[in-house]
Amino acid sequence: MRRSKLLFSLQMVDIHSHVLPGLDDGSKSIEESVKMLEMAAEAGTTDIVATPHANTEYAFNPAAIESLLAELRGRLGNRIRLHSGCDFHLMFENIQDALNNPTKYTIDHKQWLLVEFSDFIIFPNTAELLGRLREGGMLPIITHPERNQILQRRFNDLQRWVLEGSYIQVTALSLLGTFGGEARKFSEQLIEAGLVHFIASDAHDTEYRTTRLDTAFEWLSKKYGEEYAFSVCMDNPSATIEGRPFLNSVMPAKRKKFLGVF
Numbered sequence: 001m002r003r004s005k006l007l008f009s010l011q012m013v014d015i016h017s018h019v020l021p022g023l024d025d026g027s028k029s030i031e032e033s034v035k036m037l038e039m040a041a042e043a044g045t046t047d048i049v050a051t052p053h054a055n056t057e058y059a060f061n062p063a064a065i066e067s068l069l070a071e072l073r074g075r076l077g078n079r080i081r082l083h084s085g086c087d088f089h090l091m092f093e094n095i096q097d098a099l100n101n102p103t104k105y106t107i108d109h110k111q112w113l114l115v116e117f118s119d120f121i122i123f124p125n126t127a128e129l130l131g132r133l134r135e136g137g138m139l140p141i142i143t144h145p146e147r148n149q150i151l152q153r154r155f156n157d158l159q160r161w162v163l164e165g166s167y168i169q170v171t172a173l174s175l176l177g178t179f180g181g182e183a184r185k186f187s188e189q190l191i192e193a194g195l196v197h198f199i200a201s202d203a204h205d206t207e208y209r210t211t212r213l214d215t216a217f218e219w220l221s222k223k224y225g226e227e228y229a230f231s232v233c234m235d236n237p238s239a240t241i242e243g244r245p246f247l248n249s250v251m252p253a254k255r256k257k258f259l260g261v262f
Contacts, residue, residue: 010044012213013237015107016051016087016114016143016169016200019211020068023052023061024087026204033068034075036203040211041080047241048080048211049107051114055089062104083108083241087143089116095129102137110243113138114169122150126157130166139245140166144202146174146186155189162195169198172216173209191224194251198240199232225253 018026019036027033040048050069054060062084069082076082086105088094094105103109113133123129130140145151145158145168162168168190174183190196199220203211213233220229231250239246 010214010217010234011046012044012217012233013241014040014045014048014201014203014211014213015085015112015141015198015237015240016171017048017203017211018050018052018087019048019072019082019203020050020052020065023064023068024058026052030068030071030075032206033072035206036211037072037076037080037082039206040201040203040213041076043212043214044217045211045213046081047083047238049083049085049241051085051087053087053089053116054094054105055087055091055116060086060105085114087114087116090118090123090126090129095132098133098138099136106138107240108243110240111137111139112240112243113140114143115140115166116143117145117148117151119148119150122154122157127161127164130161131164134165141169141198141240142166143169143200144171144174146170146183146190147179149182152182152186155186155193158190159193159195167197168195169200170196171202172199172213173201175199175216175219178209191252196232197236197246200237223252228252 018024019033021027021029021033027036065084069084073082085107088105098105106113133140170187174187177184199216201211201213203209217229217233228250236246
């Protein structure tokens with residue numbers, strides 16, 4: 001059965017967001033968090049993963065995460081489903097802890113793990129590090145490589161890491177040019193090479209980096225086909241909260257040329 005093209009029928013899953021207040025550089029208050037989540041729901045997102053940073057600046061606090069998730073669920077009811085996760089910085093201390101506690105940082109404590117790279121250095125043994133995470137039972141999702149100036153010059157490495165069993169998430173606003181021309185161009189390069197498995201908001205607020213995914217979905221549908229947009233905004237992300245691998249990725253349709261506001 002052909003799925004509807006109407007945006008109001010969307011049931012998108014957002015696997016990367018900073019909607020929990022006070023844990024990192026995202027939401028600053030419960031009130032802001034509620035507004036971010038309401039914005040997501042109104043734009044067609046049914047599930048959102050809260051992924052506070054785990055890096056040298058922000059400590060990862062599982063107890064605080066669960067407490068805040070419970071409070072937000074109480075406020076929002078069934079308007080949107082919330083899930084736990086982490087924006088896991090690829091560094092030695094994190095890797096060791098994750099190997100000792102394989103479900104501590106993963107989405108809903110299952111198997112999918114968001115992995116953020118440094119903006120300043122890419123380790124020579126990155127392939128080995130990603131392999132160790134996989135051997136530990138985790139499926140690494142490399143987050144927003146299109147916004148990392150080092151990774152923008154490492155297309156072949158990204159392709160290799162995907163072939164070895166990792167995955168890639170691109171930020172919705174990168175597709176719309178919010179993070180600049182280079183980020184948008186590299187996003188398209190990755191998409192057209194079949195290397196993008198997830199689109200997520202990486203939301204931090206209600207104004208500049210919001211939780212809306214509908215505009216990116218529409219952009220993807222026009223440029224690469226509705227089937228591809230459903231794959232990276234709904235089908236593949238759903239697999240992460242269900243804790244299952246997906247069997248294959250839909251390749252984007254032949255690039256479409258169109259005129260519009262994007």
